Structures are given as C-alpha cells and as structure tokens.
Amino acid sequence: MEMLALQSEQQLPRQTLARNESVATVDEIQGSPSPCHGVDGGDSKDGETSGYSIPFLPEDIWRHIHSLMPVDAAARAACLSHTFLSSWRCYPKLILNWHTLCSKARDGNLRGRIDNILRNHSGIGLKILRLRLHSPSICFPYIDNWLQVAVTPGIEELTLCLHKKYKFPCSLLSDGVRSSIQSLQLDSCVFHPMLELGPLRSLTRLILRDVCITGEELECLLSNSLALEHLDLCTCKEIVFLKIPSALLQLSYLRVCGCWDLQVIENKAPSLSTFTLVGQVSKLSLGEASQMMKVLSLQYPNVVCYARAKLPSIMPNLETLVLGSSAEVNTPMLSTKFLNLKHLTIQISGETLPPSYDYFSLVSFLDASPSLETWYLEVYPEDMEHESVFEGSSDLRQLPEYRHDSLKTVEIIGFSSARCLVELTCCIVRSAVSLERLTLDTLRGGGRCSGRNDGDSSDQICSPVSKAVVKEAFRGVAAIRKYIEDKVPSTAKLVVLEPCPWCHTTTVLDYFGM
Known part of the structure; x- marks a missing residue:
C-alpha cells in the first residue's frame, strides 16, 4: 500500500x-x-x-x-x-x-x-x-495535472505563485468551483477571463500579481464577481484603463501597485473605503466613494502638496492618510481642514529634494487636522543639504499661540540637525498638549543590532551606513539635547534612537576628533 x-x-x-x-x-x-x-x-x-x-x-x-x-x-x-x-x-x-x-x-x-x-x-x-512553486524544474503539464486533481467544487481558496508565466486554464473554473471559491490569488500567470466565464458567486478576494491581463478582461472578471470585497493588483503591465463597475456593491478595498502603464482609474463601486495607489496616473476618479473614504495611501512625486491642497474637500471623512513622495514642493498653509483625520504617515525621499525644501511647511497638516492622534514622518538625510540649526541665527520659527488637543504619538525617522526639521519638531512639542510619546530616530529606523552585553560574542551588527550619515546622526542628537529635550512636557516620554555605541565606535571617535 x-x-x-x-x-x-x-x-x-x-x-x-x-x-x-x-x-x-x-x-x-x-x-x-x-x-x-x-x-x-x-x-x-x-x-x-x-x-x-x-x-x-x-x-x-x-x-x-x-x-x-x-x-x-x-x-x-x-x-x-x-x-x-x-x-x-x-x-x-x-x-x-x-x-x-x-x-x-x-x-x-x-x-x-x-x-x-x-x-x-x-x-x-x-x-x-x-x-x-518558484522552481524552474516545474513544467506546466505537471501544474495542469495537479490543478485538475485539486481544484474541484467546494474549494474556497486558490493561491498559485510560479517562477514564470503560466497560462491559467479558465476551464478549471467550472460552475461548481465558481460557486464555492472565495479567494483567488495568481502570481506570474497569464489569465484571460472572458464574459462567457460565468459568475463567481462567492469570490470576495482577488489578488493578481505580475499577471498578463488586459483592462477589458479584468472588467469582465469583475462584472462576474459581484460579491468582491478586496481587489489587489500589482505589476499587471497590460492594464491601461482600470474600470471598477458600480455593480460591486461590497468592494471596500482596492490596491494598485506598480502598474506602470496604467493611465486611468475609474471607480464606480460605492462602498470603497480603503484605497492604495503606488504610481501616478493621468486620471483618477473615485466617484461617490470619495465621500466614504476612510483609509488612503498614495505614493508618487509631489503627492504631499497635492494631498494638502485637494483632499480635505474631496475626502471629508478620511481617517488614515499615508503619503510617499520622491520629489516634493513646500506644503501651503490653507484654510481647509481634515476634520476626521486621526493617523498621518508621510515618507519623503531626500534623493531628489532641493535644498530649498522646507520641512517646517508640513506643520500645515498639524494645523489642518484637529483630530490627529498619531503622526509618523520619515525623511532621508543621506544627502542632506539643508541648513543646520547650528549655523546662522539661533531663532526658531513657530506657530504663535497654537494649541493641538488630540496629538498623542509622534515619530520622526531620519531626524537630523536640519533647521527646518528642528523647527517642525519644536512646534509639535509646544502645541501638542496631549502628547504622550515622541520618538526621534537619527538613523532612519531598522537594521540596528539588539545591543551587546559585556562579554557578548555575537556577530550581529547594525546595517552599514556611510560615515557622513553617522556624523549627521550625532549632530541630530546634539540638536535634540539643545533645542528639544527641555521643551518636552513631563507627561510625555521622549525616545531618542542614537547611533549604535558598538557598531559606530570608529565614527564616534572621528566625529569628536579622537
């Protein structure tokens, strides 16, 4: 046997x-x-x-x-x-x-x-x-046979991830399978569903990654998936026009990432409340879902300024906002408000930022968000050309007589001695009367060792960084001690993540001329 x-x-x-x-x-x-x-x-x-x-x-x-x-x-x-x-x-x-x-x-x-x-x-x-199966030894006839055995009526979840393009047979989606399947994920596949495919009555979750499928074929699939709640598209390069039909009454989550040829997103699904877009499109229309939007994540150049100028009036019920930008212009002070915004994340790459970029302009988000509770800011100080707080005048800008009653947690990753960044932090500390925790990371987050006790022979070390970055991190620590530390209220905890005393010892000695 x-x-x-x-x-x-x-x-x-x-x-x-x-x-x-x-x-x-x-x-x-x-x-x-x-x-x-x-x-x-x-x-x-x-x-x-x-x-x-x-x-x-x-x-x-x-x-x-x-x-x-x-x-x-x-x-x-x-x-x-x-x-x-x-x-x-x-x-x-x-x-x-x-x-x-x-x-x-x-x-x-x-x-x-x-x-x-x-x-x-x-x-x-x-x-x-x-x-x-990311193995080149797996040829497609074997996959066909395996799927014929396993994909039968009653199946609820199918995930297929391959190392190269596999032509997914739509014939597998028989009437019994279409009636039961709830989650479908295809990676590195060719998928050409047509209208005659028939309804996928139970499908609530669809994930396509590096899948060859056109916008028209995807629209046919969506029109047959009226119970869909979650749609995730990543590096689907053949999609130029993404149309989400109004018949998707249950769709609440949409993520589009790295579909670089995509030009237009037109959503008519009324219940969409969470939307992520990585990559810029020429036209974005979210329809009436804009009024319902709770969680929004956008990543493309100059999106921070765009979000501050346009989103308060377009998405009045927004609660969580995540913005990522590789190039940016100063954020304007405007009268419009994010009345319901509670969580804000801003990530700005320093690689293409001009020296004239003013981090202090981000205080516009603080002014516009009276309900804001958490603010996560990540900047990239590797090629910092901003004026240091230790240069020039000792006077720092601030918002006169400004008070924020809701902000509890602030984290700044990549904190440096840039004058405008120190000014922004000081403004936050002075105005946020409910502040409970302020974290300032001078080496931009992860890659740190866990620390070593005396006699610890562990080979674990921090991720390598340039000597210039470590030196600027020490300048950031000095700026915190001089300008920020004594302004933090006793009710709030200040956490300063400094360069590692074990992994950056040589740089420490160089910085202090020892």
Whole structure:
C-alpha cells in the first residue's frame, strides 16, 4: 500500500516551517511506519494486543478532528493510522512550496513529492490550496495535472505563485468551483477571463500579481464577481484603463501597485473605503466613494502638496492618510481642514529634494487636522543639504499661540540637525498638549543590532551606513539635547534612537576628533 510518505534517495532533516504554512516534514513522513501497523490497528501476539488503540467514533467525527490539525501533524497522523489515512484523502488544506517540501534537496525531487501528495488526496473536501512553486524544474503539464486533481467544487481558496508565466486554464473554473471559491490569488500567470466565464458567486478576494491581463478582461472578471470585497493588483503591465463597475456593491478595498502603464482609474463601486495607489496616473476618479473614504495611501512625486491642497474637500471623512513622495514642493498653509483625520504617515525621499525644501511647511497638516492622534514622518538625510540649526541665527520659527488637543504619538525617522526639521519638531512639542510619546530616530529606523552585553560574542551588527550619515546622526542628537529635550512636557516620554555605541565606535571617535 503506497504511503503518504514521499520516496527519496536520501533522508532529509526536519524543516523549520513558516507559521500557518506548515506541511509534513519529509524525514518524519519517510520514516513513518506502514499504515498496516498503525496506532489504531495494533499487532496481536498470543492473543494479546500490542500498541495503542483509539476509541470508536463515527468517521465524520474523525475527519473533523483530522481537519483541525496543522498540515504536518495531519500528514504524520495519516502515516500512523488507517483512520486518518482515509480522512487524509479529504483533508481540507494543502500548502505546497519548495521551501517547506525540499529546501535542502535538488529541485528534481519536488515534482515527485507533490505528485505523491496529490495522488493520495482525492480532491474531495479540499477547501484551501496554495501552490508556491518558484522552481524552474516545474513544467506546466505537471501544474495542469495537479490543478485538475485539486481544484474541484467546494474549494474556497486558490493561491498559485510560479517562477514564470503560466497560462491559467479558465476551464478549471467550472460552475461548481465558481460557486464555492472565495479567494483567488495568481502570481506570474497569464489569465484571460472572458464574459462567457460565468459568475463567481462567492469570490470576495482577488489578488493578481505580475499577471498578463488586459483592462477589458479584468472588467469582465469583475462584472462576474459581484460579491468582491478586496481587489489587489500589482505589476499587471497590460492594464491601461482600470474600470471598477458600480455593480460591486461590497468592494471596500482596492490596491494598485506598480502598474506602470496604467493611465486611468475609474471607480464606480460605492462602498470603497480603503484605497492604495503606488504610481501616478493621468486620471483618477473615485466617484461617490470619495465621500466614504476612510483609509488612503498614495505614493508618487509631489503627492504631499497635492494631498494638502485637494483632499480635505474631496475626502471629508478620511481617517488614515499615508503619503510617499520622491520629489516634493513646500506644503501651503490653507484654510481647509481634515476634520476626521486621526493617523498621518508621510515618507519623503531626500534623493531628489532641493535644498530649498522646507520641512517646517508640513506643520500645515498639524494645523489642518484637529483630530490627529498619531503622526509618523520619515525623511532621508543621506544627502542632506539643508541648513543646520547650528549655523546662522539661533531663532526658531513657530506657530504663535497654537494649541493641538488630540496629538498623542509622534515619530520622526531620519531626524537630523536640519533647521527646518528642528523647527517642525519644536512646534509639535509646544502645541501638542496631549502628547504622550515622541520618538526621534537619527538613523532612519531598522537594521540596528539588539545591543551587546559585556562579554557578548555575537556577530550581529547594525546595517552599514556611510560615515557622513553617522556624523549627521550625532549632530541630530546634539540638536535634540539643545533645542528639544527641555521643551518636552513631563507627561510625555521622549525616545531618542542614537547611533549604535558598538557598531559606530570608529565614527564616534572621528566625529569628536579622537
């Protein structure tokens, strides 16, 4: 009797599995006893039964118990038990990828492993199938066969991620599949759905990444997916015109990232409340959903100034705003307000910023957002050409007699000694009477070691940065101590993330001329 175990010329060590995406470890499955000696069968000798027995329960109860096990535990149980071997054929969740199946074996073993797993599964009862196969040894006929076995009526989630363009067969989406599937994710595929495809009655989540599909084909698919709630498009290069039909009454989330040929986005779905756009389009129309928008994320040049000038009147109910810009002009002070804005994130790349750019102009967002509670600002000081606060006049600009009653948390990543940045921070500290925490990171966030105790021989070090950046970070620390620290109220916590005393020792000595 063929085991679930996958046959290989060598035993493989047990793999460490990603959380929520585990599969049966190869050594445990290969080393499992034959099902005829399973724990629920036992062996008899001289009238005595050896091994363990399990209580009699109806088959549907055992299947339910088996379905609640993680995949690796379920596979091991199937190798040890007749009962579970039978229920494995209807196990509801298969997650198959190179890293968890044979990360320490040659690619040639991968096909056989997946073949054996699917050969022992009937396809009946399978609700979740995730195939992440970034291996050049996997040719398309094998994928066709696997999908024919696994994608059957009743499936609820299908994820297919490949290393090159695979022509996804729309014939897989039979009437029974279309009625049950709730989540579909395709990566590196060719997908040409036509109007005759028929309705996907239960589809609520659609993710297409690096998929060859035209705007017209996508519109046909969307028109057949009236229950859709979540749409994510990434690097779909053939889409020029994205049209979201008004019939998508449940659509609340839309993300468009890296579709560089996209020129027009026209949304008519009335319930869209979360929208992300990475990349600029010539025309963006969100329709009546603009009035309902709660969460907005935009990333393209000069978007900060645009957002301050246009969005308060277009999106009056906005609560969370994320802005990313690689080039920017000063933000104007205007009378319009973000009355409901609570969370603001602004990321500005310094690579193309002119020395004349004034970070202090961002105080316009503070003035315009009376309900603002958290503000995250990330700047890039690597090529800072702004005037330092230690140069020129010691007088700092501020907003006279300004008070902000809601702001509680502020974090500035990439803090430097730039005069305009110090002025912005001082203005925040003076006006935010409810401030609870101010974090100033002088080295732009992640990549820090966890610190070392005396005698710690750990090789972990901070991410490398240039000596110029580290020197400016020390100047930023000095600016904090001189201009900001004593202005922080006693009710607020000031967190200053300085250069690492272990990894940047040489730079410290150079900076102080030692």
